[in-house]
Amino acid sequence: xxxxxxxxxxxxxxxxxxxxxxxxxxxxxxxxxxxxxxxxxxxxxxxxxxxxxxxxxxxxxxxxxxxxxxxxxxxxxxxxxxxxxxxxxxxxxxxxxxxxxxxxxxxxxxxxxxxxxxxxxxxxxxxxxxxxxxxxxxxxxxxxxxxxxxxxxxxxxxxxxxxxxxxxxxxxxxxxxxxxxxxxxxxxxxxxxxxxxxxxxxxxxxxxxxxxxxxxxxxxxxxxxxxxxxxxxxxxxxxxxxxxxxxxxxxxxxxxxxxxxxxxxxxxxxxxxxxxxxxxxxxxxxxxxxxxxxxxxxxxxxxxxxxxxxxxxxxxxxxxxxxxxxxxxxxxxxxxxxxxxxxxxxxxxxxxxxxxxxxxxxxxxxxxxxxxxxxxxxxxxxxxxxxxxxxxxxxxxxxxxxxxxxxxxxxxxxxxxxxxx
Numbered sequence: 001x002x003x004x005x006x007x008x009x010x011x012x013x014x015x016x017x018x019x020x021x022x023x024x025x026x027x028x029x030x031x032x033x034x035x036x037x038x039x040x041x042x043x044x045x046x047x048x049x050x051x052x053x054x055x056x057x058x059x060x061x062x063x064x065x066x067x068x069x070x071x072x073x074x075x076x077x078x079x080x081x082x083x084x085x086x087x088x089x090x091x092x093x094x095x096x097x098x099x100x101x102x103x104x105x106x107x108x109x110x111x112x113x114x115x116x117x118x119x120x121x122x123x124x125x126x127x128x129x130x131x132x133x134x135x136x137x138x139x140x141x142x143x144x145x146x147x148x149x150x151x152x153x154x155x156x157x158x159x160x161x162x163x164x165x166x167x168x169x170x171x172x173x174x175x176x177x178x179x180x181x182x183x184x185x186x187x188x189x190x191x192x193x194x195x196x197x198x199x200x201x202x203x204x205x206x207x208x209x210x211x212x213x214x215x216x217x218x219x220x221x222x223x224x225x226x227x228x229x230x231x232x233x234x235x236x237x238x239x240x241x242x243x244x245x246x247x248x249x250x251x252x253x254x255x256x257x258x259x260x261x262x263x264x265x266x267x268x269x270x271x272x273x274x275x276x277x278x279x280x281x282x283x284x285x286x287x288x289x290x291x292x293x294x295x296x297x298x299x300x301x302x303x304x305x306x307x308x309x310x311x312x313x314x315x316x317x318x319x320x321x322x323x324x325x326x327x328x329x330x331x332x333x334x335x336x337x338x339x340x341x342x343x344x345x346x347x348x349x350x351x352x353x354x355x356x357x358x359x360x361x362x363x364x365x366x367x368x369x370x371x372x373x374x375x376x377x378x379x380x381x382x383x384x385x386x387x388x389x390x391x392x393x394x395x396x397x398x399x400x401x402x403x404x405x406x407x408x409x410x411x412x413x414x415x416x417x418x419x420x421x
Contacts, residue, residue, distance in 0.1 A: 016137070031372050031409035033374050033410070034375045035399065036397055037261070038257060038399055038400065039313075039317070044259065048296060072282075077297060077301075081098070081103070082096045089237045090235075100246075101269055102270060102282065106264045114270075114274075118178045118274070121144070122143060122176060123177070123178050124144070124145045124178065125144055126148075126179070126180040127139075130390075135181065145176070147384050156202065158198060164386075178218065184199065184223055184226075185224075190395075191346050191347065191348055196239075203242055203249070207248070216273075219248055220250045221238060225343060227257070228257055228314065230321065240269060247271050250269075251269040258310045259309065264290075321347075323403045324396070325340060328347065331413070335421055345397050346398075346399075348377070350393045351417070351420075357374075372416075374413065375397075378391045378393070
């Protein structure tokens with residue numbers, strides 16, 4: 001170990017996503033049902049060419065787009081983002097203020113900067129069990145502890161949230177708790193969507209424990225997959241629409257998933273008391289998100305081309321999800337529990353208890369030998385000393401694979417599972 005490294009540098013481990021991507025690249029015949037990549041065929045090449053040509057057609061629009069912008073983000077994109085969220089939330093305008101919109105280099109940057117602003121080493125964030133494993137890597141890198149709360153089909157188990165907060169209060173650790181992190185739409189990894197009732201109850205629970213904590217407890221809502229919705233049920237408003245949200249909800253979203261990951265633009269809406277701090281941190285990161293990409297997204301939104309593109313993306317994923325659902329029904333053992341989603345990129349599978357699907361398991365190694373890759377579910381659980389990590393689950397993605405490879409990959413994986421289940 002290089003002794004010149006900081007504590008953070010010495011502590012930071014390679015994120016699981018890097019290892020999974022390396023494995024896929026090293027084996028050309030491998031079918032990856034692991035990567036949460038978007039579908040290449042949906043990327044808006046023609047739309048982006050048209051809009052970039054408009055921006056760069058004259059110095060009047062081209063020069064400002066190629067210059068530095070402001071740290072908080074381009075004013076037109078902040079306005080359009082607030083308006084877009086308000087529309088998605090059914091016209092609610094309680095907390096969709098453009099003054100509190102921060103444009104970022106993807107939602108991942110907003111998550112990282114928020115933790116920089118809120119947490120010291122040893123602080124605690126409550127997370128879903130299971131949760132987005134890249135977020136867990138950020139926590140690990142920064143020396144932040146995670147405590148898991150049970151996840152149900154419609155979001156977190158509220159009784160368990162209260163039990164965890166009570167336990168931390170009784171142990172004297174509640175003062176180290178800073179936030180509850182929820183992936184609220186078509187969750188990565190399970191596909192679950194948190195109901196508005198549960199968001200409201202979670203916000204009230206956090207408020208209830210604030211006095212004992214001695215500081216605000218925030219609800220950090222990650223809505224990265226919100227616009228990848230393809231079912232026809234009623235949409236769920238964000239926690240921004242709830243009473244008290246302006247003071248306690250940190251909302252993060254992205255244009256990367258619905259539009260294009262290469263146009264890496266995300267956004268957050270933050271309470272006033274921490275907006276400035278996160279903005280200052282962003283200034284230290286990069287002075288502001290790439291201005292040309294912001295202008296591209298602003299034009300896509302204002303022209304209506306963004307909405308047209310998202311509608312096509314949703315239809316594409318609806319079709320691929322149906323293909324995977326049929327393949328799972330045909331090839332997986334009936335004793336495997338499947339969580340189906342109405343959006344996003346994933347199915348979640350739970351094997352019978354006692355059968356491991358972890359990285360070192362016979363199931364995972366056999367799958368690799370059969371040239372199919374999935375995400376072992378154990379990677380999505382926090383290092384929480386209060387419980388053992390389940391190792392009998394797996395995340396399967398239909399995002400980047402084409403329909404033929406989805407069918408082949410599920411058939412291969414089903415054949416492997418039937419040897420063990």
